[in-house]
Amino acid sequence: MADATRSHATAHAAPGTRSLVFERQIPHPREKVWRALTQSWLMEEWLMQNDFVAEVGHRFTVRAQPLPGWSGVTHCEVTLVEEPSQLAYRWGNGTESANGLITHITWTLQEHGGGTLLRMEQAGFRPNDGISFERMGGLWPRILERLEQVVHGH
Template structure:
């Protein structure tokens, strides 16, 4: 099973890949740490000492270098470091004459998790080819596109896309007044407002009276709506209509994304 898996932990996600390799950990360790070996499969050139606590710099053919730091250096078993906002961890577990490579990545930005999974999948394919003594496939635009679509289908969206979360639609924090939640609003010609909510941490809304019906759908995570003192637990995929006149509040768990549609008082934009 060469495909990566995705685990959601609050507002964070973790990508995990497992590859069984027909080479001992020592040989694979060189491929993970030696610059000559890294050039065959890793997406950037790395500069910096290979030891715990060492600062790293990552260079692409174009653009400014990015930075990271080694947090674990335990040859030939565990290598862990940061790369900008991402955490990368490589573990090598002996299995007979070969080893199991376990690679986990906690991306700083979950919005592009399908793209990240695609990139690391191809990198690991190239790593396998390199240590087997075969030429790496390199970057193939068509293959990347096909694999990216497959990962998007496996994982789902993961975050609202950029074209829906621009500054013009972002709700002002003073209008929203829900710490830990980002919201984006879209106004209809008939006075309706559609809002997207993304909880960056556990959060609770204030209690309010509904002056119109409200349609609610949970895309991801868990949302508890309290109506007239009764808790209703809604998981991913659940739809619900909060009736006009209800006394209601809501609770988000970290990572939850919801869509709300209603008429009445509108949330103000941050750019207004």
């Protein structure tokens, strides 16, 4: 499958921070994409183990294999739920990562061309977060590819 992800880095998150922005056209209805973004068991298929619930204020964790300087656990909190068009959460609590990085992830879903235009923004990378910025910039296209596969399969 050709990579349908468009990406760019921006500097509009907060003064002195950077954002990663990716857009992907998914040939499925917005409600089906929303389901993959908000159902914990589907999220696990494209992201990580989690205890996500799409309720503002819900604190959840995502879990992966630990790495040097990272326990493998990221603490998050849902900040926005506007079904089926927008979802946002704080990613990280500043204590589980070596550098105290906290970002904000916003998903926007728009009906487009018989499918869904999905936009993901991870905002809040500080200038000294270059390694995390580059690492996540390389990971998100693969994560979005897996998300599309999950949407297609369910």
